[in-house]
Amino acid sequence: MKPISLTRFLIQEQHAGHINADLRLLIEVVARACKTISNAIGKGALGGVLGEAGTGNIQGEAQKKLDVLSNEILLEANEWGGHLAGLASEEMDHSHPIPNAYPKGNYLLLFDPLDGSSNIDVNISVGTIFSVLHCPDGITEPSDEHFLQPGTAQVCAGYTTYGPSTMLVLTIGRGTHAFTLDREQGSFMLTTRDIQIPADTREFAVNMSNQRHWETPMQNYIGDLLAGKQGPRGSDFNMRWVASMVADVHRIMTRGGIFSYPLDAKCRDKGGKLRLMYEANPMSFLVEQAGGAASTGRQRMLDVMPTGLHQRVPVFIGSKNEVETAVRYHREFDAGQ
Numbered sequence: 001m002k003p004i005s006l007t008r009f010l011i012q013e014q015h016a017g018h019i020n021a022d023l024r025l026l027i028e029v030v031a032r033a034c035k036t037i038s039n040a041i042g043k044g045a046l047g048g049v050l051g052e053a054g055t056g057n058i059q060g061e062a063q064k065k066l067d068v069l070s071n072e073i074l075l076e077a078n079e080w081g082g083h084l085a086g087l088a089s090e091e092m093d094h095s096h097p098i099p100n101a102y103p104k105g106n107y108l109l110l111f112d113p114l115d116g117s118s119n120i121d122v123n124i125s126v127g128t129i130f131s132v133l134h135c136p137d138g139i140t141e142p143s144d145e146h147f148l149q150p151g152t153a154q155v156c157a158g159y160t161t162y163g164p165s166t167m168l169v170l171t172i173g174r175g176t177h178a179f180t181l182d183r184e185q186g187s188f189m190l191t192t193r194d195i196q197i198p199a200d201t202r203e204f205a206v207n208m209s210n211q212r213h214w215e216t217p218m219q220n221y222i223g224d225l226l227a228g229k230q231g232p233r234g235s236d237f238n239m240r241w242v243a244s245m246v247a248d249v250h251r252i253m254t255r256g257g258i259f260s261y262p263l264d265a266k267c268r269d270k271g272g273k274l275r276l277m278y279e280a281n282p283m284s285f286l287v288e289q290a291g292g293a294a295s296t297g298r299q300r301m302l303d304v305m306p307t308g309l310h311q312r313v314p315v316f317i318g319s320k321n322e323v324e325t326a327v328r329y330h331r332e333f334d335a336g337q
């Protein structure tokens with residue numbers, strides 16, 4: 001049977017009363033912007049989009065040309081969309097209220113416009129991550145504080161992975177669904193409804209070069225995975241690390257696994273490496289909706305009460321039983337066992 005388009009999927013969800021017209025159109029605008037980003041990435045060196053932008057972002061990170069371009073594409077598309085009260089981006093110091101001259105809506109959009117920037121110049125998968133919240137009642141000019149809602153408040157989240165094919169993975173809180181971009185038609189087509197992440201796994205993703213900086217429970221957890229069949233886990237584990245969270249999480253969506261970016265001595269002062277509002281929360285919503293789990297190691301990710309727009313957190317995400325195992329190592333260590 002021919003797969004249905006994202007547009008048709010969203011209209012069906014609206015007719016079923018699961019989303020309103022505003023959210024449907026907002027998702028369409030984001031998907032359209034992702035197609036534009038996909039085209040720019042696809043041109044590679046021919047499009048003049050590779051390399052450094054020569055600027056830095058609020059995180060103190062050097063921006064790539066594609067970081068800046070993707071941010072501009074998402075900003076421009078959504079400013080005019082008429083469904084938002086404001087937006088916030090990993091690449092911008094502060095949130096951006098929709099100007100009064102433009103049509104406005106009641107949603108807040110947050111995004112990591114280009115995730116996995118270090119992979120752009122080597123032609124490895126990168127992505128876009130986004131999250132949608134309600135604008136608090138009575139607020140017409142939202143500022144940073146209005147975005148500080150826990151992950152449980154998200155009404156929609158998604159990512160696009162720009163790989164051998166471009167895919168959009170989406171949740172509106174009723175399962176997680178994958179759409180593949182039909183490049184000839186220019187439409188995202190539903191290719192997997194209701195993704196189910198296997199609860200158990202024998203595959204982990206972590207940047208092992210940070211091992212010596214990790215705290216003890218993480219050392220113990222990974223040590224036991226590496227010990228394989230002879231160790232306490234009684235199984236050999238495989239390792240993968242793309243260094244694009246989107247690509248690593250997409251692999252987990254497809255065949256299970258655990259992804260972690262734990263606290264380490266280098267990022268401890270910042271609270272972690274990955275961003276709560278642009279990376280951890282939307283990915284956690286998507287993974288939970290696919291039957292997986294997500295934690296900081298000490299708390300369910302979606303329950304974290306944010307204190308800053310660019311807040312960072314430790315991340316353990318993926319197959320439910322494996323995330324619970326990693327959390328148990330932290331709990332037992334904290335309890336002195």
Ligand SMILES: O=P(O)(O)OC[C@H]1O[C@](O)(COP(=O)(O)O)[C@@H](O)[C@@H]1O
Pocket residue numbers: 090112114115116117118207243244245246
């Ligand atoms: O370079 P490291 O330490 O392996 O970190 C890789 C991680 O950093 C990130 O690239 C951060 O994302 P950005 O490219 O949006 O800054 C994640 O996608 C990835 O998992």
Ligand SMILES: [Mg+2]
Pocket residue numbers: 112114115116245279
């Ligand atoms: Mg990122």
Ligand SMILES: [Mg+2]
Pocket residue numbers: 067090112113114115116117
């Ligand atoms: Mg980024």
